[in-house]
Each structure stands twice: as structure tokens, then as C-alpha cells.
Amino acid sequence: MKKERKATIKDVAKAASVSPSTVSRVISGSTRISKETTERVKSHMVSLGYHPNAIARSLASNTAYTLGVIMPNRPGEVLLNPFFPQALSGILKGATREGYDILLRSQSEKENEVNVVRALINSSKVDGILLMTREIGDETIKYLKEIDFPYSVIGSPAYEEDDINYVDNDNERASYELTKYMVDKGYKKIALIAGDDNLTVTKKRISGYLKALKESHILEDKGDIFKGEFNEETGYKYGKVLIESNKSYDAVITLDDVIAYGAANAFSDSGHKIPKDIAIAGFNNSLLSRQSRVPITSVDVHADKLGEEAVNMLIRIVKTGKNQSRKIVKYTIFKRESTE
């Protein structure tokens, strides 16, 4: 770096012939400073190229203007799915608007998440923690509530909606509506292929699916629900199972487009046409669903909006110290050829 020392608040104070306190008040936009003084100080800030030292401010004021995001440790989900980058994009947008930075920290393999979060909080680098999709009974949320540190969660944290600050879609209703739509289209035997069923979102979507079937007086059969992982293999594997089963499935809902994709491949490989022989729908409205051989009906959860709302909620909590009630973001079902 250039040798020249960065201008500090003292330099500005000296140049403007006021005290550092006054400069500080000008920076923070305190109203109790005369217009003339404010102008004079500001002009000296500009001519000295002064920028406040955020670290010093943090130490003195005990506020970092930074929010921590823990990068989820599910590489597949993070990389195959538009959800993560979209949510991050929304987070960043919301944070920037409010003058906050985002600090990303990853969960190292050996360290459990609670420890990562604890260390981050104790370092004073962040004013709040934003968490991505949680497992049921999540330890990190428990810890955060215990020490009463500001946080918010993208995605429902637990099936029981106890008092947790979260932003989510109504996943039960989304799944319900999607299932209803397929029933209305005339499909009679609708299977479901899930990803990780430790996730609340999985439980909710399964629940919505079952509810729709029940309401439609379709015999629900737990054997129609297949659980695997959030990847193509799971889709392919159970896609094959559906075809080879004697239950005459004519439709399948998958809880992620990647799974849908795998299933669709299984169907084509076996010479089954979509949607004539079997219909298919997914979640997340990824490029995959839009660009599939046969475009796949998919539920867009608006991940960017989820991220933006979660960060808005978090900032409100940081500023007011009051926890928030949940916030629901709308979803959109994109109906495509795969369910025609």
C-alpha cells in the first residue's frame, strides 16, 4: 500500500477546526450540528479523501453492520440448484440497500455448525446470523435462541411452527395445489419422490400431497412415497421403480427438478413418453425443468425473494431487538408440457 497514512477523523477535525466528536456526529448524520459546520466538515472529508474506518466504528459502537451467512454444507444442493445463488443474490440486494455487508463463512467438515456460529458471534464480526434451510430440531437455531442473538432463517425451521424468525413459502399449500392440479388433469395414481426427508420442506410437501389426495378421495398409499437424495440418481432409480411397479402410476411429483430430471431420463430410457404414459412435475423451476426434452411443470419458490425478505427481517431484528413473526413468500406453479 502507498505509504501515505489514511486520513482519520482527527485529520478531518483539524482541517475543519472542530473536534473529532463533531466530525463523528457529521458522519452519523446527527441533527444537532449546525448546517455550516456540517458543510465545512463534509467538504474537508472530501478533499482529504476521508472514509470512516468501519472497524474502529464497530469496536466503539459494538455494531458491525455485517450479517453472517453460513454456507450450507450440501454441495449437491448448492451447486446443482439455482436456489442457493438466487437466495444469495436476494440477500445481498437487501443487505446492500440497508448498508450491511454479508460475511460468508463455511462449515468446515470437522467443526459442527453450532461451533462455527458461536465463534463467529463471539468474534463480534457480525450483528446477526442468516441461516439457510434447516433440518428439523436444528441445534443452531436452538443455540441462537438461547443466547438471544439476532437471526433469521430461510425455509421453515421445524415442522411445528414455534416462535422462530423465518421466511418461507407455504410449501404445504404449494404441494397441495400442485397435486390438486394433477388430479384435475385426470391423473389417477400419483407417486412422490422426495429428497432428504430430514428437511422440514420435505415433510411439508409430503403433507400437502397427502392432503390433496385425501380431499380428492384418492386412496393414499405410503408406498407411493419414495425417499432418497436431492440428486438425479434418486430420480432415475425411483423412476425405474415406478415403471416396473404393478401399480400403474400415471404421474409423479418430485420435490426437486434435479430429481424430476433423473426420473424423466428413466422414463425415456424405458420408452415411456411424457406426459402420455406418465406425467411429471418438480420444484424450483430451474433451467433443467424449463429446458428438459419435455419442459417440466415446476413450482418456483422465488428464492431471491426469500433471501431478500429474510435479510430484511434480520435487519429489523438487529435494529429493534424484537423477534419477528414468520413471513410467507408466494410461490408460482409453472405449468408445462410434462403435465398436459
Next chain:
Amino acid sequence: MKKERKATIKDVAKAASVSPSTVSRVISGSTRISKETTERVKSHMVSLGYHPNAIARSLASNTAYTLGVIMPNRPGEVLLNPFFPQALSGILKGATREGYDILLRSQSEKENEVNVVRALINSSKVDGILLMTREIGDETIKYLKEIDFPYSVIGSPAYEEDDINYVDNDNERASYELTKYMVDKGYKKIALIAGDDNLTVTKKRISGYLKALKESHILEDKGDIFKGEFNEETGYKYGKVLIESNKSYDAVITLDDVIAYGAANAFSDSGHKIPKDIAIAGFNNSLLSRQSRVPITSVDVHADKLGEEAVNMLIRIVKTGKNQSRKIVKYTIFKRESTE
């Protein structure tokens, strides 16, 4: 937060009957402390639940142990492409290993990037800046070099490889090799569809393509190169153009899988079979290329590795103050049906 004040270095010092200086030295792993003292201090740190305050350390030592990443302002590229999340994942992995955090800041629409970077640096929140793919003659790099602040770049910063710290693939060679491969497969008239041609990577890939054609004694024709944007529409549009042209194209290289996808759709819509009527290849080895109706040959640039190496380079620069020479990460061409 709980009312109980966080333990500070003074509390530990008192409990261990030493001075704060000594505690500080134990924290930083200074060797000049006796084994017994070290042990005693450490045990008190644990029992008091002490964690160093990173902000205070930053202020005193003028090191933030944080690296800044500016989120690129090209939503399409960021969201449709696995490149960004993959690179970020690598960045985080490398940073975590070295004990650094990542601070994400986005480029707001009105603010130009240099100002965002300047403000970030002056805030003292970061020790270095990591930049994603740059345009030619990039202003931000110019600024960073001018003030001699640690930085590194993912992707070549300029066509002329002047002294800039960057990590990249050999994009010229990758494109050369891909083109050669297609020539060897027997394709005679190979078009190229590019994205944003302000990017260095675009120039390099075009150059490699032309070199391969020249070496293969294939008449190169600037009219075979189509420039558009990094999206499907560009692919579709020029895909149509290729078909309707009288130049009998039998192959096309696109500089991104999304573009390849668009082109592939244009071909199918016009009843042209891949690769029988026209072959196609892309870059980035995204899910799209793997999962296309006809799997598409694609160059994997190993974005995670690029991110990891860029952060390694940056940390080295931060620590030594010495700029680095460039680092080349290997690429891999995945040959698939689309060029058979």
C-alpha cells in the same frame, strides 16, 4: 443478548494472574511464553468461554483476516451458470483453510465498481480483494494496482498479460483443442457463437478457434463468428441463422452451455438432428450440457479450483506483500454425443 458481558482478555488475565499482554501472546501462539503459563491461560480461556474479539484485533493489528469479494453484476451469468456458485465454493474452501472470512459486497446499480471497492478498502474491513471475470482494461484493477492493495482475479484481466495477479484456464488453448477435436472428427464448416465480447475470455477463445482453423487449413471467415449475450436467446437466434445460411455449417462451438442450449433448440425446432446435421459444443460443463436431449460436449473450466487458487494467491499476497505471477488451472473437455 444475554446480559452477561462477554469475557475479555482482561478477564482471562485476571483469572490466570498474568497480564493482558501475556494472554494476547498465548492467543497468537507466540513462542516466548512458558509452557506452564500457556497451559494455565488456555484453561482459563476455556472455563470463561473466552473468544477473541476479532474487531478489536483488527483495529490494533490492522489486519481483518477477511477478504472482499465483489458480486458480479451480471445476473444472467451469475444465476444460469454453475460458474459463480462453484467458484464461490472454492473461494470459501480456500479461505476457511487459511482462517480468513469472505465479505461479499454487491455492486449497486448506480455506484460504479471502483467506488464500491474504494469504500470497502477504506473501511478497513478487508485485507484483500478478489475479483471475478473482468472486462478488458478494467478500471478496478487499475485502481487496485495504483494504490498497491492486495488483489487477485479469477479469469484473465486483459488480453495483454501484463503484470496482474490472476488465476485462469488457458482459454485459448482450450478453445484451440476443442476446435481441433471437431476438425479431426471431420467437421468442415464450424461456426462460433460468443457471449459478451468485452470479456477477455471471449477474445481468447475466439483466438484459439481461429488458430485451430488456420492450422487445419480451413478457410477462416470472420462471418462465421456471431456475437451476442450469455443467454439462450443468443443461442437460439444464431442457431436459426446458421441453419438458414447458405454456408452449410456442420458444426458450431458456443462459448457457454446456455448458448449451446439455445442453439440446440433452434436446431431441433427446425428438424435438424444433432450431431448428424450439425454438431455442437459448449463451455462450462453445466447440468444443461450433461442433461440436454443430446448430451453436449463441453469444456469444464473447474471453477471451484479457479476460486480456490485465486484465494490462495490472494492470501499469499496479503501475507508477503509481494505480487504473484499468474496461475493456470487445467480444463477438461467432456466429449459427448453432440459431436460424435
Next chain:
DNA sequence: CTGAAAGCGCTTACAG
């Protein structure tokens, strides 16, 4: 409306 002073929790020469 403005200033002097203490303090935020560390680090780091300097001294022994």
C-alpha cells in the same frame, strides 16, 4: 450546537 475525556478490546514496541 460543540468539546474534552473515557472507553471499546485488542497488539506491540520497549524495558527488564
Next chain:
DNA sequence: CTGAAAGCGCTTACAG
């Protein structure tokens, strides 16, 4: 091997 002291660049009661 260890400690006392100054300092990093701000903020913020307190006083006027």
C-alpha cells in the same frame, strides 16, 4: 519469559 503503557480510530455520555 513477562508486564506496563501507548495506541489503533472511532463513539458517546457528560458537561456546558
